Amino acid sequence: MSSTHLSIGDLSRATGTKVETIRFYEKNGLLPQPGRTQGNYRAYEPAHLNRLSFIRRARDLGFSLDQVRALLTLSDDRSHSCAAVDVIARAHRDEVERKIKDLQSLKTVLDQVIESCHCNIVADCAIIESLAPASQGS
Amino acid sequence: MSSTHLSIGDLSRATGTKVETIRFYEKNGLLPQPGRTQGNYRAYEPAHLNRLSFIRRARDLGFSLDQVRALLTLSDDRSHSCAAVDVIARAHRDEVERKIKDLQSLKTVLDQVIESCHCNIVADCAIIESLAPASQGS
DNA sequence: CTTGACCCTATAGCGACTATAGGGTGTATA
DNA sequence: TATACACCCTATAGTCGCTATAGGGTCAAG
Known part of the structure; x- marks a missing residue:
């Protein structure tokens, strides 16, 4: 690959993105289709690298x-x-905030359930009981 | 459906589970295959309802x-x-704990990024800038 | 001239459903 | 009795964001 062009492997190493993922981004319209070499290899410009870096950072932030x-x-x-x-950024932050709250109340319940179990056999297990509060028909 | 048997719709209403999801649970071995009516409708026993309730509670807790x-x-x-x-319960709680921590540090970054934006046009936008810190070739 | 690293396309798989197409069943009402 | 309608059936494809696989082609070094 020439000095000004980058291979898909170059982009992969430079951004820590798997090669398949880069092709996936291209197929899904996030990364523009690059030129090709004579051997049909993708030949990227520095602009592609910038764009891929942008995508990765945004993905790392959970967008x-x-x-x-x-x-x-x-x-x-x-x-x-x-x-x-x-x-967009605020919507995403709100979503993250909501997820944190959901997980925190989830953890509270899990803590209670786990702490309440001081038994030895499943028949007396508070964890199982908390999942199946009705009489066990099955 | 007879008085002792429940239709898939009955289970759906009783547990707040979509009919398709109940069939999905059956296909994936979580819910045992019920008997069938003459018209090939699923005919559930109360034990099935108990089991489905168990599944839903566990799923609600994120298992x-x-x-x-x-x-x-x-x-x-x-x-x-x-x-x-x-x-199993402790492993899941640990996982939830880890997710909370991850999301909290994510939110910290998002807060910083959003707060830093007091601009009007994209060229000066701190949010975009934080995503593409290198010189913009694209 | 062969090895081996790299690249290509196309397709299927993950988890946990959800939706759709294209039908059959069962009951209430006109 | 006809028909409308709610409900049920199976089978298959779609969602999201990749990841893995199969089955090949390209290219530089030894």
């Missing part, structure tokens, strides 16, 4: 691929208002 | 289907030691 797609589109129009960016 | 399967097997052998139950 969905749809959100990443939207962020990429917005970031391409540099004169556009960034209000839409803010909306 | 995976594999974990639920294991818990069901354990709960069927009522004379068995409940140590294995404890192991």
